Amino acid sequence: MKLPISVQEGSRTPIYHQIEEQIKALIVSGHVSTGMPLPSIRALSKDLACSVITTRRAYQNLEQQGYIKTSQGRGTFVAEIDERAKKEAKAEAVYETFRRAIEVGRRHNYTDEELRNLFEEALME
Amino acid sequence: MKLPISVQEGSRTPIYHQIEEQIKALIVSGHVSTGMPLPSIRALSKDLACSVITTRRAYQNLEQQGYIKTSQGRGTFVAEIDERAKKEAKAEAVYETFRRAIEVGRRHNYTDEELRNLFEEALME
């Protein structure tokens, strides 16, 4: 299964971390379900035009955090995760990015009303 | 002058880049004005509990981008920047973070209406 993932080349956040967060999002949002096979580290690295070691690192971190299970020779699979935990992780991840965005907005001296307008504009794009 | 800057320790984005973006924000938003002296790389590094080399790198990058001027032995100062350019940079920076936040929200399968609610919640916090 080809995952809807994209890495930003110029970004300062590490590629392995971008992959990690996006796969986590796919899992906790229910886009992929328990037991489903994830793409092989090679297939994914080819898809994202990055190294195999990078995709592997993302998978390693995800496994350490309990989101996926890997077994040598067979592949990598979505782990079983409590529904409540999924919902929490999902809300937390999104809420966090919103807080950051608002922080940046305030740092640039925008009023709440201006931020609302910018948000709507970005939402409609 | 002590700048209102803070670095996130656990963040995956480099410290020098965090500093860079926040000082850029202070400049384009008019919190600091043309010709004003910025804190010395040592004072800033002490304030942020990071290395002198890191603050220096941030300043180097900012100078390359034309936001500041440094002169050996004297210090570092806010460069002269076109008002129009400031306004553009400001809008662009904020808009970009909003787009990212919304992208993350959509990745987590939230509807626009849910995103609006989350945004308002984060705004009111």
Place this chain on the structure above:
DNA sequence: TATACTGTGTATATAGATATAAACACCAAT
């Protein structure tokens, strides 16, 4: 006026994190 001093930015060398390629080991199917 000379000189020491304290503040600035600068350069060199080094450790750790991030990204890569290439060779290895395991599993399932042919």
Place this chain on the structure above:
DNA sequence: ATTGGTGTTTATATCTATATACACAGTATA
């Protein structure tokens, strides 16, 4: 057994962050 798919390990380059020693500008002071 062989083949083609998995994940794994080893060695290496680049980026990020640090400490230490250096060079320049202004100021106080003998």
